[in-house]
Amino acid sequence: MEIKSLPVILVQLTALSLLLLFILYTTTTTPPITIRGLGDTITLTQPTHDDLDTILSEESPDILPSLPSSFLPSHRSPCWNTTSSDHISDNISDHISDHISCLPAVYLAGMPKCGSTDLFQKIVWHPEVIGPKCGKENHYWTRSRLGRSTNHLVPGLTTKKREFSSFLQSLGHVGKDQLLVDGTQSLFWDLTGWEERYPNTTTPPYTNAQLLHRLTPEVKIIIIIRDPVSRIFSDYLYFTSSYGLHVDRSAETFDREVREEVGRFRECLDQGNTLQSCCYSSDNDPKMRVNLGVYVCFVRDWLRYFPNQLLPVSLEDYSTNQQGNLNRIYRFLRITLPDQAKLAAYLSQARNANKRPVSERNKGDMWPETELFLREFYQPYNSELARLVQDTRFLYPNTVKKRKG
DSSP states (O other), rough: OOOOOOHHHHHHHHHHHHHHHHHHHHHHHSSSOOEETTTTTEEEEOOOOOHHHHHHHHHHHTTTTGGGGSOOOOOOOEEEEEOOOSSTTTTTTTSSGEEEEEOEEEEEEETTTHHHHHHHHHHSSTEEEEEOOOOOOOOIIIITTTTTSSSSSTOOOOOOOOOHHHHHHHEEEEEEEEOEEEOOOGGGGGOTTTHOOOTTTTTTOOOOOHHHHHTTOOEEEEEOOHHHHHHHHHHHHHHHTTTTOOOOOOHHHHHHHHHHHHHOOOOOOOHTTHHHHHHSSSTTTSSSGGGOOHHHEEEEHHHHOOSSSSEEEEEEHHHHHHHHHHHHHHHHOOOOOOOOHHHHHHHOOOOTTTTTOOHHHHTOOOOOOHHHHHHHHHHHHHHHHHHHHOOOOSSOSSSOOOOOO
8 A cells, every 4th residue: 555745645635625615615605596496497697787888878878877976975865966977967957856866765666466555655654765756656667768669468558768867857856864765566577578679688688686786786675575376366357457458357267367378487498498588578478477476586686686685575464464564674774663653553544555446356266276276386486485585474375275155
């Protein structure tokens, strides 16, 4: 048996140590970001600021030249003096009072029919929070920034492209000590039209999360979601009724159409597309938005850019404990906790916004076999979401709920 000399052993140990350090460094500082679902694994890339700046300059050439190199430290929201910046467009200062423009400091996003309207109203009740002058939702970043030749729900209805200066004007005046909150829920999920704009790509070239991080990296994100099975049924009843997309909105019709759409979503994955591509696909049926219940696909994108600035809220938990959840949100935003007696009195008098109307409740529930089908479909995504945010409230039931009566 050959005995190696001490110097040789030391050299080998040193080399081994360096190798171990390299492995430790690469696995702890740049962990792989994956989404698992239906047997596939997706690795997400992180485009650079330069790449996004190039895209923004082509898509919306009026945004980057209008922003300052830094925001006013005296303001809690990302604001700037339009008269002192060399980069501001001349026409913007004419629209904003006191020559101060502000972007939102907080975004309340989420999915349709998940209680964002009610939560928004109760967040802006706090005196240190203010909503946009234009109202809860403006859809600038997702829709009017680029304009759309078609509407996601109503064919033939277009969205006109909007100038950045007009968007700033619609946000209104923001006080130094106020947080401006934007309640556009489509920000969480809507990238409709990316395939047409970038036909040579198989995944979206950027996400809304990356876009906001590039422009206002210090913002905070609140997302509110609910059981995806109850969400899609509520979404189906509300939007098909509001836009006249269905005459027959029966449990039978819902069962048939939701099975067809789940089948198309699975087919998208079976064709070798990533989960991200299928979730953001513009081909998803706007009348039966199965993809919007795959929450983990979207939460992953937001956590990549806002790992410590995102607060998920469960509608089910919020509905049963509004005061506790509002206090949790106020702490997250680092604003003063209100007098609890006054908050309780306000909540006892406030009406719940966008509550399901009697006409929809009279339609009844989905069939039990439809519910079971959907629960089996969403279950692996719910499990991954709960693991990702480390909160079992997002597991949601995987069995059929008991019916009343």
